[in-house]
Amino acid sequence: MSEAYSVKMRASSGGHHVSGAEKIVSAASVSKVASRLVERALSHERGTPDFINVKVEALPEGILRLKALPVKTHVVATPAEGRALAARLLAEAGISRIDEIMARFSETHSLRGAMLLDADTLERLEPDKSRGVRATYMDDAASIARGTAGVKNHYAEAIVLATKVQNAPGIVAEICVSDDPDYVTGYVATRELGYRRITVLKEKGDPNGGRIFLYRGPRDGVAETIEFLEKTPVLVEDVPTISSAANAPRRFEGLAADLESRRAAGLWRECRTLEGPTGPTAIVGGRELVVFASNDYLDLARDPRVVKAAADAANEFGAGSGGSRLTTGTQPAHVRLEDALAKFKGSESALLYGTGYMANVGAISSLVGKGDAVLSDELNHASIIDGCRLSGADVLVYRHGDMEDLERKLGACREHRRRLAVSDGVFSMDGDILDLPRFLEVTRRHDALSMVDEAHATGVVGRTGRGLSEHFGCDLPDILMGTLSKALGSEGGFVCGSRLLVEYLRNISRPFIFSTAPGAPAMAAALAALGILEAEPERVAKLRENVALFVSELARHGISVRGETAIVPIVVGDEKRALAAGAELEKGGFLIPAIRYPTVAHGAARLRVAIMSAHTPGHICAAAAAIAGILGKAGSPPPVGNL
Numbered sequence: 001m002s003e004a005y006s007v008k009m010r011a012s013s014g015g016h017h018v019s020g021a022e023k024i025v026s027a028a029s030v031s032k033v034a035s036r037l038v039e040r041a042l043s044h045e046r047g048t049p050d051f052i053n054v055k056v057e058a059l060p061e062g063i064l065r066l067k068a069l070p071v072k073t074h075v076v077a078t079p080a081e082g083r084a085l086a087a088r089l090l091a092e093a094g095i096s097r098i099d100e101i102m103a104r105f106s107e108t109h110s111l112r113g114a115m116l117l118d119a120d121t122l123e124r125l126e127p128d129k130s131r132g133v134r135a136t137y138m139d140d141a142a143s144i145a146r147g148t149a150g151v152k153n154h155y156a157e158a159i160v161l162a163t164k165v166q167n168a169p170g171i172v173a174e175i176c177v178s179d180d181p182d183y184v185t186g187y188v189a190t191r192e193l194g195y196r197r198i199t200v201l202k203e204k205g206d207p208n209g210g211r212i213f214l215y216r217g218p219r220d221g222v223a224e225t226i227e228f229l230e231k232t233p234v235l236v237e238d239v240p241t242i243s244s245a246a247n248a249p250r251r252f253e254g255l256a257a258d259l260e261s262r263r264a265a266g267l268w269r270e271c272r273t274l275e276g277p278t279g280p281t282a283i284v285g286g287r288e289l290v291v292f293a294s295n296d297y298l299d300l301a302r303d304p305r306v307v308k309a310a311a312d313a314a315n316e317f318g319a320g321s322g323g324s325r326l327t328t329g330t331q332p333a334h335v336r337l338e339d340a341l342a343k344f345k346g347s348e349s350a351l352l353y354g355t356g357y358m359a360n361v362g363a364i365s366s367l368v369g370k371g372d373a374v375l376s377d378e379l380n381h382a383s384i385i386d387g388c389r390l391s392g393a394d395v396l397v398y399r400h401g402d403m404e405d406l407e408r409k410l411g412a413c414r415e416h417r418r419r420l421a422v423s424d425g426v427f428s429m430d431g432d433i434l435d436l437p438r439f440l441e442v443t444r445r446h447d448a449l450s451m452v453d454e455a456h457a458t459g460v461v462g463r464t465g466r467g468l469s470e471h472f473g474c475d476l477p478d479i480l481m482g483t484l485s486k487a488l489g490s491e492g493g494f495v496c497g498s499r500l501l502v503e504y505l506r507n508i509s510r511p512f513i514f515s516t517a518p519g520a521p522a523m524a525a526a527l528a529a530l531g532i533l534e535a536e537p538e539r540v541a542k543l544r545e546n547v548a549l550f551v552s553e554l555a556r557h558g559i560s561v562r563g564e565t566a567i568v569p570i571v572v573g574d575e576k577r578a579l580a581a582g583a584e585l586e587k588g589g590f591l592i593p594a595i596r597y598p599t600v601a602h603g604a605a606r607l608r609v610a611i612m613s614a615h616t617p618g619h620i621c622a623a624a625a626a627i628a629g630i631l632g633k634a635g636s637p638p639p640v641g642n643l
């Protein structure tokens, strides 16, 4: 029996082409693939066909295997920019006259095949000019192994075709633009450059498109070229995995282009799955890494007492709360935790939210609105920024940590009905601490409300981890926000303040009112963690000791950084360099993420090292040495550091 079969499907309606596809598959999957292709024809968005032709042919032994052209995407804004780029790329293959070539797309539009042009004279070389040349008998080598022909993947199919075409004798380049008026992306391919996708190559609404193959060689070689393109079966290996962006349906085109440009700028984001709990070490992709990326600073998330409290609460109250706090969602764990948090922070009262993010958004947007002013540090966390935006108040951003600038700006909004100044207590990407006494002095002088986010201060700052007021020995801000998700090892957010403040938020704050109450297991876990923190303040001291060791180790390697809290950023600057450093550290066994725009400003990318009390001196010394080794490598500028 033959090794492989070609399965081709063509569908038309009223004599007009609707859809077509071809696969090269093993004998075992011929019938499955043929029926999938028929299904595909019947559900095509261009309409229901009245004629479907499926052709199955055995292929000869020893199919030619080719390596896929390398793929690169160029993001451009306009067709003019795209064409100028295409012209530059084709010039590298010794082809000029790009405008004349592109003008021929008005003729290819009516062809089912491609136009074959002499690369220099631009003379048409196909024997049948009404048909063109059809590159066919080709497939992604992986599909023969998978035996599938599911959703049409234009991206992979185009790479397969371009690879075959660039391997045809005499072909020097291809240029392709879709004939779909709404799809403006096209490509240029040569054997040397590979497959160069250009995001905009024609105006939206332009129906002209098609393929032009450019040939350079003797006229009597043309027949051989066409024979190769139309008859020689080819399997293309290593077709790049389809990016979901590149494969998006047309109505998602804008999203796809946005993602492509982010990827090109080194700003692509992906989730990494950790197999098991995140302690100071974690298993990622089957390998153990030392983790310097967790906000579980005191290693309480997996503490057996915390885990047991969550499990017991789940057994008693179930996994979810079943409703909003104001309807059916309040359980004893919520009430107990609110009391315990208020006591721990030294405030009158506390209110829980589903997350810290919701606590910031909920508090800020309830306290100020149209006619009010909110003053926000330029490095505040995104959840504060979003709360400010959502509030509808005038937002005045003051320079990072600059109390004089805050004072000036407060002075400028005396006419506003209410003023709220808000700041991170510990800045999440910089690790520095707000000067709370000055912040309180300035805000009080201007009769403004003061709000401080203690997400990274709780359990870390102050001798027993109570936060900034303990650290400075000063009053609490009017509104103190915190999370259960960091040093308290659970999840959820809270606001502490006066009874009046909490009553007000309970009545007004939409994320509190309109969201399901956090589940009893998370609340019981946080309550247990808070108990441990109060009973074992030595954990906070150990964390501080570890930070000091890390800073002194880095200094020994010539990198000077500030180590006031558990967050130690090492500013690298360039996004791609930071990413490369993160990747190299991962290869070396350390999980230390590169933080990039939009989390920090453009050009301020950094490695963000988060220290835990459970890191051993061995972990810390090895990480410092690895960071110094990577950032100090020959050829790269010395690290900037954060001092």
Ligand code: PMP
Binding pocket: 355, 356, 357, 358, 360, 381, 383, 424, 426, 427, 428, 453, 455, 456, 483, 484, 485, 491, 492, 493
């Ligand atoms: N504020 C700050 C300063 C944070 O770093 C974070 C979490 N990254 C939050 C608020 C939000 O907290 P949560 O993760 O609990 O939503």
